[in-house]
Amino acid sequence: MAKKEPSYFVPGYHLEFSNHLVDKLLDAIQRAEVYHEPQKCTNFGFHVASPSALKLSAEVKMFILQTERLILRDFQPGHFDAFFATTNDPEYQQFYAEEEMTRPFWQKIFTHILEGTTETPRTSYQLAICLSDGTLIGTCGVRTEDALNQQASFGCAIGRPFWGHGYATEACRALFEFAFTQLSIHRIYADTKAKNGRARALAEQLGMQLEGILRETQFFRGVWWDTAVYSILKNEWNTRKQDADKRR
Ligand SMILES: CC(C)(COP(=O)(O)OP(=O)(O)OC[C@H]1O[C@@H](n2cnc3c(N)ncnc32)[C@H](O)[C@@H]1OP(=O)(O)O)[C@@H](O)C(=O)NCCC(=O)NCCS
Numbered sequence: 001m002a003k004k005e006p007s008y009f010v011p012g013y014h015l016e017f018s019n020h021l022v023d024k025l026l027d028a029i030q031r032a033e034v035y036h037e038p039q040k041c042t043n044f045g046f047h048v049a050s051p052s053a054l055k056l057s058a059e060v061k062m063f064i065l066q067t068e069r070l071i072l073r074d075f076q077p078g079h080f081d082a083f084f085a086t087t088n089d090p091e092y093q094q095f096y097a098e099e100e101m102t103r104p105f106w107q108k109i110f111t112h113i114l115e116g117t118t119e120t121p122r123t124s125y126q127l128a129i130c131l132s133d134g135t136l137i138g139t140c141g142v143r144t145e146d147a148l149n150q151q152a153s154f155g156c157a158i159g160r161p162f163w164g165h166g167y168a169t170e171a172c173r174a175l176f177e178f179a180f181t182q183l184s185i186h187r188i189y190a191d192t193k194a195k196n197g198r199a200r201a202l203a204e205q206l207g208m209q210l211e212g213i214l215r216e217t218q219f220f221r222g223v224w225w226d227t228a229v230y231s232i233l234k235n236e237w238n239t240r241k242q243d244a245d246k247r248r
Contacts, residue, residue, distance in 0.1 A: 045121040063117070063125065067174045070167060072140070074117045079128055080110050086159035088163045095193040097220035110160040113141075123147065125178070129158065137162040140171045142179045142188060150186035152179055156202060163198065169205050176206060177241075180234045187233050191216075194226035203230040205241045 062227035065072040084106050093101050114122035126141030143154050156168050179185045192199040208230035216224035
């Protein structure tokens with residue numbers, strides 16, 4: 001189908017859209033009515049919207065970031081089943097305690113995530129990661145845990161069928177760029193089970209440094225688990241960005 005409207009590349013910028021507009025935008029993208037110009041995308045910028053979407057952004061109700069292949073958006077109440085479904089895999093679940101894998105457990109987390117979308121001032125951006133056709137594949141988020149010291153925690157999880165495509169890296173880069181440029185965050189940190197190789201590879205791919213291993217911090221599934229702690233500072237992020245720009 002012919003592409004009708006050029007899209008705008010907005011480096012380091014985010015827009016907020018109403019729920020209705022996001023659905024319209026997803027629909028337009030699906031029908032290829034909104035230009036995608038990957039050559040204009042960088043891993044650190046956002047490629048956003050049609051002119052009509054930009055005009056309507058004044059409605060400002062929903063948060064959205066767009067990357068080359070993904071849309072990161074606020075969760076809506078109707079997303080719970082799709083969200084819960086992403087956790088339903090033994091490989092995904094292996095680093096979580098059994099009680100952390102139940103529907104009530106995730107329901108509680110999901111309610112907390114929804115509450116975060118209406119908080120003022122907003123401190124938590126735990127976003128749904130969607131493919132450009134709207135399929136919900138996982139979540140990533142930054143949470144300002146200590147505003148005074150500009151410290152944010154970070155986490156990411158993707159459904160098993162979508163591993164190995166670089167989606168987590170792509171989503172988290174956009175999220176980090178947003179956090180460091182729009183939220184005045186000085187340090188983003190994450191912890192994961194030391195044995196969670198994929199989560200550690202993701203942290204390293206994002207330029208996070210290993211701060212240390214905390215020994216035997218949790219006991220579940222019959223064994224003690226070590227925790228690996230990673231972080232990245234704003235100046236480190238900016239240096240990586242400049243290096244990436246030079247290479248381009
Ligand atoms: C942690 C988790 C999000 C990592 O997912 P992932 O798919 O491995 O991570 P990425 O999206 O960065 O993909 C990296 C892989 O995609 C490949 N890839 C393909 N296309 C790529 C691209 N365009 N860009 C980057 N990587 C790409 C990489 O080579 C790498 O492959 P490999 O795993 O064979 O080495 C996922 O394992 C997960 O959700 N686990 C369950 C929940 C969990 O434990 N979360 C962490 C809690 S702390």
